Every structure is written in C-alpha cells, then in structure tokens.
Amino acid sequence: MDFDPTLPKWTQIADVIRRRIASGEYPVNHLISETKLEQEFGVARVTVRKVTAKLREEGLIVTTHGMGSFVAAKAASSEG
Numbered sequence: 728m729d730f731d732p733t734l735p736k737w738t739q740i741a742d743v744i745r746r747r748i749a750s751g752e753y754p755v756n757h758l759i760s761e762t763k764l765e766q767e768f769g770v771a772r773v774t775v776r777k778v779t780a781k782l783r784e785e786g787l788i789v790t791t792h793g794m795g796s797f798v799a800a801k802a803a804s805s806e807g
Contacts (some may be wrong), residue, residue: 728768729752729773730804736768736770736774737781738781740770740778741781741782741792743771744759744764744787746797748787750771755798757797758797759788759795759797761776761779761796764778768782775797782796786801
C-alpha cells in the first residue's frame with residue numbers, strides 16, 4: 728500500500744479495514760490479526776494497536792482477551 732504522507736498511517740489502515748468490513752470481505756466474526764496487519768502494511772505493532780483501538784471504539788470490532796479481535800455482529804447490521 729502506498730501511504731499518503733500527509734495522513735497518519737494508522738488512519739489510512741483503519742480506512743482499509745472499514746472498507747473490508749463494509750464490503751463483506753471481512754465478515755462477522757472474522758479474526759483481525761494484528762500480526763497479519765503488521766506484515767501486510769509493513770508497520771509496527773503500536774500502529775496496528777491504534778487501528779484496532781479506533782475500530783473497537785467505533786463498534787466495528789470486539790476484542791476478547793487471549794483470543795483476538797473480531798468483526799462485530801453490529802458492524803455488519805449497521806451498514807446500509
């Protein structure tokens with residue numbers, strides 16, 4: 728991904744994940760892997776943590792300690 732240098736990387740990655748959720752590419756209960764996001768976007772874990780924190784705040788994902796972050800059921804139902 729080519730990042731826009733005028734915007735924080737984490738906001739750009741969050742936009743990509745939002746689009747994937749909205750399109751159904753990431754369906755309800757899909758695991759949002761921090762490790763895979765780090766590798767895909769070539770960013771540090773702290774950047775990915777900002778992404779997941781924002782998406783959790785927006786209600787798009789839920790995080791279960793010891794299991795990971797998953798697309799929330801209400802994320803799919805709120806689209807449209």
